[in-house]
Amino acid sequence: MRKKYYNMVEDMKKIRVFCRIRPVSRTEVAQDQDEAIVVKKIDDFSVTVETSRGQREFQFDKVFSAAASQEDLFHDTHLIQSALDGYNVCIFAYGQTGSGKTFTMVGDKEQKNLGIMPRSFNAIFDFIQENSSKFDFKVSAYMLELYNDRLQDLFVSPAGEAHAQAQSHGQARRVEIKRNKKGVVFAQGAETKEASSTQELYALFQQACANRHISATMNLESSRSHLIVGIMVESRNLTNGSVSTGKLSLVDLAGSERAAKTGAKDHQLKSLQEANSINKSLSALGDVISALSAELPHVPYRNSKLTQYATRVKAITNNAQRNVDSKEIAQLKEVIMKLRSGQTVEEDDD
Numbered sequence: 001m002r003k004k005y006y007n008m009v010e011d012m013k014k015i016r017v018f019c020r021i022r023p024v025s026r027t028e029v030a031q032d033q034d035e036a037i038v039v040k041k042i043d044d045f046s047v048t049v050e051t052s053r054g055q056r057e058f059q060f061d062k063v064f065s066a067a068a069s070q071e072d073l074f075h076d077t078h079l080i081q082s083a084l085d086g087y088n089v090c091i092f093a094y095g096q097t098g099s100g101k102t103f104t105m106v107g108d109k110e111q112k113n114l115g116i117m118p119r120s121f122n123a124i125f126d127f128i129q130e131n132s133s134k135f136d137f138k139v140s141a142y143m144l145e146l147y148n149d150r151l152q153d154l155f156v157s158p159a160g161e162a163h164a165q166a167q168s169h170g171q172a173r174r175v176e177i178k179r180n181k182k183g184v185v186f187a188q189g190a191e192t193k194e195a196s197s198t199q200e201l202y203a204l205f206q207q208a209c210a211n212r213h214i215s216a217t218m219n220l221e222s223s224r225s226h227l228i229v230g231i232m233v234e235s236r237n238l239t240n241g242s243v244s245t246g247k248l249s250l251v252d253l254a255g256s257e258r259a260a261k262t263g264a265k266d267h268q269l270k271s272l273q274e275a276n277s278i279n280k281s282l283s284a285l286g287d288v289i290s291a292l293s294a295e296l297p298h299v300p301y302r303n304s305k306l307t308q309y310a311t312r313v314k315a316i317t318n319n320a321q322r323n324v325d326s327k328e329i330a331q332l333k334e335v336i337m338k339l340r341s342g343q344t345v346e347e348d349d350d
């Protein structure tokens with residue numbers, strides 16, 4: 001495909017949805033393997049799901065079977081390149097509790113199967129190393145969690161937060177979603193830290209994870225908040241001095257589940273509040289995705305903090321599209337049509 005069209009084609013597609021089927025767990029196998037498997041991969045683009053109303057088929061941009069490795073998944077998302085080219089990219093995992101979101105985005109506890117986040121940190125610095133003779137790079141990050149409809153800066157530990165509150169007479173430090181004059185949404189009050197290697201970025205990430213909320217009930221591994229990792233990569237061309245900034249947002253959403261399932265009496269109220277807040281924001285996210293997919297004129301971003309965050313991605317996408325003239329759009333549409341119908345598009349390194 002023409003290289004210069006790659007990002008634009010991806011940009012016009014706006015949203016790509018992948019489905020990953022998690023392997024059955026030992027407990028599920030012990031119950032009844034045939035009954036346990038409710039999702040079946042039909043081909044690379046479709047699955048069938050056993051529902052109470054019979055079997056239903058769903059289509060995706062790509063389907064990964066239970067045998068797919070973390071490497072397969074990371075390789076096929078190949079959006080890191082776009083972020084490094086100055087685009088805004090967001091990758092998030094959505095699904096029920098226990099469906100494998102954290103495994104996919106972060107990895108396993110033993111760090112033997114690294115997920116998309118640590119693999120992205122690696123890929124960013126590998127790219128920087130390969131291109132250091134042509135560009136000067138600056139990498140910075142913020143890490144937030146959205147818990148009970150409140151944005152929390154994960155670079156600030158709960159102890160640090162308590163200290164700051166004491167200093168400011170009980171006033172909690174606030175991270176707010178704001179929009180600047182250009183319509184770009186940003187997280188005001190969130191600390192941004194620089195990293196100059198994969199190790200430094202990973203250390204920041206581990207520090208952030210240690211400050212996260214976990215389940216008030218259910219299993220202790222369950223995420224009860226949405227984790228938002230924003231990585232900005234600024235590159236300055238050493239030949240002509242031009243500067244571009246790309247951003248990679250990586251999000252591990254909290255699991256959706258029925259509040260009634262979340263048990264343990266002592267924590268019942270907290271648990272209900274968590275579940276309601278999670279389900280409310282996920283439902284708002286679902287509405288935004290439906291509106292974007294149907295290309296509706298109004299996208300309800302403002303209904304939750306989670307979706308307000310997404311307006312940044314959308315605002316940049318609009319700007320990028322405005323910069324493409326109508327002739328190029330016609331050419332791009334032609335490229336997309338060809339790709340969709342399985343035709344190859346000529347190579348050109350412009």
Ligand SMILES: Nc1ncnc2c1ncn2[C@@H]1O[C@H](COP(=O)(O)OP(=O)(O)OP(=O)(O)O)[C@@H](O)[C@H]1O
Nearest residue numbers: 022023096097098099100101102103222223254255
């Ligand atoms: N593709 C996979 N291969 C092997 N094990 C997996 C895979 N996906 C998930 N698991 C395992 O299944 C369990 C649940 O996965 P995980 O914690 O990622 O779910 P989750 O969707 O993030 O849940 P929650 O919303 O409650 O945080 C974990 O023990 C995880 O290691």
